[in-house]
Amino acid sequence: MKFLLVFDFDHTIVDENSDTWIVKCAPEKKLPNGLRNSYRPGHWTEYMGRVFVYLGDNGVKEDEMRRTMTTIPFTAGMVDLLGFIGKKKELFDCIIVSDSNTVFIDWILKAADFHKVFDEVFTNPAAFTSTGYLTVQNFHAHHCEKCPKNLCKRKVLKEFLDKQLERGVSYTQIVYIGDGGNDLCPVIFLKKDDIAMPRQGYTLEKKISQLAQDLSPVECSVLAWSSAIDIMSYLKLLIKE
Numbered sequence: 001m002k003f004l005l006v007f008d009f010d011h012t013i014v015d016e017n018s019d020t021w022i023v024k025c026a027p028e029k030k031l032p033n034g035l036r037n038s039y040r041p042g043h044w045t046e047y048m049g050r051v052f053v054y055l056g057d058n059g060v061k062e063d064e065m066r067r068t069m070t071t072i073p074f075t076a077g078m079v080d081l082l083g084f085i086g087k088k089k090e091l092f093d094c095i096i097v098s099d100s101n102t103v104f105i106d107w108i109l110k111a112a113d114f115h116k117v118f119d120e121v122f123t124n125p126a127a128f129t130s131t132g133y134l135t136v137q138n139f140h141a142h143h144c145e146k147c148p149k150n151l152c153k154r155k156v157l158k159e160f161l162d163k164q165l166e167r168g169v170s171y172t173q174i175v176y177i178g179d180g181g182n183d184l185c186p187v188i189f190l191k192k193d194d195i196a197m198p199r200q201g202y203t204l205e206k207k208i209s210q211l212a213q214d215l216s217p218v219e220c221s222v223l224a225w226s227s228a229i230d231i232m233s234y235l236k237l238l239i240k241e
Helices: 018-025 044-057 062-069 078-086 102-111 153-166 181-189 203-213 228-238
Strands: 003-007 092-101 120-124 126-128 134-136 173-178 195-198
Touching: 003 228, 018 044, 018 062, 018 092, 018 102, 044 092, 044 134, 062 102, 078 228, 092 102, 092 153, 102 120, 102 126, 120 153, 153 181, 173 181, 173 228, 181 195, 181 203, 195 203, 195 228
Parallel strands: 003 092, 003 173, 092 120, 173 195
Antiparallel strands: 126 134
8 A cells, every 4th residue: 555645846845936935046136027027928947047047147156045945934734744754655655746946946855854755856957057057947848738838747747657557556546735727737637536635725726626616527536735734634544543
């Protein structure tokens, strides 16, 4: 018996958007209007690439970015939840599927000593150049109409499950924990024995409700959470603790 926990990162594990948190490093802690207005829907990664160039041009170094990123707050109850999961790794496989980037997630998890809780992190690859600029690339290419061009979380989840099956690993239940619009695509992919846990009052919960109203509800169970303690209570029930 093994369970797969799939976590989003921004507004789920951390209580902010890591990509907008980095703006605290910018001069006067804000971006120029021209840069701010250059975002095009579905092209967030390219936009963040321009933000990182701006930070680099203004002499913002890796150390300062790291210091800023590691002050991002975890969502209420999340530290307890991740501590709990960390002690039960024989029961839970745990992955992150996020539209943030490898550098930010790595810094934040390592600073809080949670990196060992997660078996894999699927997110946009980022790295510092020899001149000290942070660069970010799209995670993959896909053909899904519903998702931003750099990341379809359903594709990531499906490929992970297929790879695990090849290794002889299958899951009793998938628990999907997220908050955003881009979490809907993988939630629709879940089966009736799985459960989606959308954050209360956020886009994912609203979109799931809308599907039910449109008489095309998701196949999986749905249980909303407002504190990660709600998630921990459910997991304890699941493993009959």
